[in-house]
Amino acid sequence: MTASAPDGNAADSGRIEHGQGRIWVVQSDPSARETALNLLCKLDYQTEGFADGASAVHRLESGAACDLAVLDWDLPMLSGKDAAAVLRAMRPGLKLIFVGTPSKASRAGIPPDAILLPRSHRVDEFAAAVRAALKVG
Secondary structure, three states: OOOOEOOEOHHHHOOOOOOOOEEEEEOOOHHHHHHHHHHHHHOOOEEEEEOOHHHHHHHHHOOOOOOEEEEEOOOOOOOHHHHHHHHHHHOOOOEEEEEOOOOOHHHOOOOOOOEEEOOOOOHHHHHHHHHHHHOOO
16 A cells, blocks of 8 residues: 555545544555554554454454455465455455455456455555445545
């Protein structure tokens, strides 16, 4: 995720609306995961981060709540798409954002309400995708 929009840091400019919700970031890259978690915290979301899909699944099994899962498409072991399928089976209606660029063939079976966000995106694009997924603003 790019740290700022072309005209400066969108998170500090006041252009990005704050929201409420519990968001999980499932990303194997620690730097990308922390960047996303930090932005979401600045926007007043409750967050948890996971290095892999299995950890997120186990957390949901333990009774934790989540409104939106932001998943790296290319997670190791349990792919983002597969992790999302398990999470949604356990919590129908869970909102999903996938980060990455899946091939057309691998997009089959992605829920129609899931949002696909390219790996290279700006902070304001990420925040807009979160708002759209949660239907905020």
